[in-house]
Amino acid sequence: MTEQAFNLSQPIIIFGNGEAPNHPIALKVLKKASTIISLDGGSDKLISMGYSPDYIVGDMDSLNYDQIKYKTQVILMKDQSKNDLEKAMDWLVCNKINKLELVGCSAARDDHHFANLFIMEKFSNFINMKMVTNWSVFYCLDGLKTFKSVPGQTVSIITKNNDVKITTEGLKYSLKNESFNSPSQGISNVALASSFSLDVSKPVWVIVNHI
Amino acid sequence: MTEQAFNLSQPIIIFGNGEAPNHPIALKVLKKASTIISLDGGSDKLISMGYSPDYIVGDMDSLNYDQIKYKTQVILMKDQSKNDLEKAMDWLVCNKINKLELVGCSAARDDHHFANLFIMEKFSNFINMKMVTNWSVFYCLDGLKTFKSVPGQTVSIITKNNDVKITTEGLKYSLKNESFNSPSQGISNVALASSFSLDVSKPVWVIVNHI
Incomplete structure (x- = not known):
């Protein structure tokens, strides 16, 4: 040791x-x-x-x-x-x-x-x-993760690449193995319950704004 | 018309x-x-x-x-x-x-x-x-550009990719068709004179801090 x-x-x-x-x-x-x-x-x-x-x-x-x-x-x-x-x-x-x-x-x-x-x-x-x-909490995620949230909390996802496949659960604007078409497409999503999850094919930043 | x-x-x-x-x-x-x-x-x-x-x-x-x-x-x-x-x-x-x-x-x-x-x-x-x-002025550059500066002014270059070839003129820490090895390698370069130039193979952000 x-x-x-x-x-x-x-x-x-x-x-x-x-x-x-x-x-x-x-x-x-x-x-x-x-x-x-x-x-x-x-x-x-x-x-x-x-x-x-x-x-x-x-x-x-x-x-x-x-x-x-x-x-x-x-x-x-x-x-x-x-x-x-x-x-x-x-x-x-x-x-x-x-x-x-x-x-x-x-x-x-x-x-x-x-x-x-x-x-x-x-x-x-x-x-x-x-x-x-x-203003918020930043995470950088590659793969699958569940986050705690408050219903109504603003959640933004930002990628540096266009070809990241993203699946969400528990967010108002849901994605099913989809990519973003614009740099700001992931801004101001909304948590629906006390947790949400993301599954991504490459690293993304997840920004959970303070309530 | x-x-x-x-x-x-x-x-x-x-x-x-x-x-x-x-x-x-x-x-x-x-x-x-x-x-x-x-x-x-x-x-x-x-x-x-x-x-x-x-x-x-x-x-x-x-x-x-x-x-x-x-x-x-x-x-x-x-x-x-x-x-x-x-x-x-x-x-x-x-x-x-x-x-x-x-x-x-x-x-x-x-x-x-x-x-x-x-x-x-x-x-x-x-x-x-x-x-x-x-705090600063941001530019996003792809190709060659000359910028006005004040001698001693802090200039930072940030890339989202590791494989961007960068050549500088008029900066203290010069690069000759080189890539960065770390995300913060381009932080806090210094302008030597009243202008500096960059030539880059892919987009980079150039941040010229206010004096």
Whole structure:
């Protein structure tokens, strides 16, 4: 039995340097975290909200690291070909983590926000993850999954390809092994009951808007 | 010579129901517009900022339309398989419009924001367009293009595929007919001078962050 190098107890969240969480659902995720990994400049935002990071991951280009102020371990990853979220994901996969929640990883800098969605897709087969924003919860799904919902809740499905076959159950506008004809065809579907399910032939993003 | 059905004089902007523009660059685009097309619920946001839409496009599910209040023409497009931005794009292409700026089409509802980026990609070969947000300007490029820049300005390139060949000129981290190995590899490049250029084999998003 190998010794675990780091104490990464669940629930684990990554806290980014995007828009600070202010929706009750996003704040609840943060409050329940057992391990908080902050990304570089996100560390100051986290501390200003009254939390301390358990680990700081990044190249420290956005943070003037002060051992006394942060009182935590820095996982220094210098790699200019990846942003801090992707570096943190690499580190978590190496540590055999397969469940994760992302907070503060959306909005603010548009480029990081957009790249972070593609990073979710890259790691979706390794880590069961969701990104919680002030507006919604993002998932990236390949295959079959059932989601909890509230009747009437808005559910959107977005694909990067036109040829993804999608089957839905429990949504108002149902699909039976169909593809989308337009980029916005999957926007604003509606959950009919307390759960819905999707079965997809390639990765799609599922966005469940907060009630 | 056919008569033009609508008065669509340039510059034309589409104003959406996302985060209201507050950055000076986004506000300047709005101020300079000759034709403002608002999307459904974005009309109220636009009016609250002191502007009037020249046209309102959408299915009017988010707007309680009042002829006296809006004093403008509604292009009613009932199509549940497309969001209001995609409907507006269809209408503009039918009217032979090939240049466009998007304002208020990012942030706020995550699902619309994300879909809008794929809509930009779909129409990128028909309309020369940019999306101006409070953080940056988005372009979607297929082929060769030169962009104006300020030395030191952050430029990010994002692709949805791994096999896009990219060549850059005038950026700090240069690429010569290379592909990205990770989703965030193109984040935070830096403009070296007053312009930079990209040549790409498939569509990419180029995000020029505001100074």
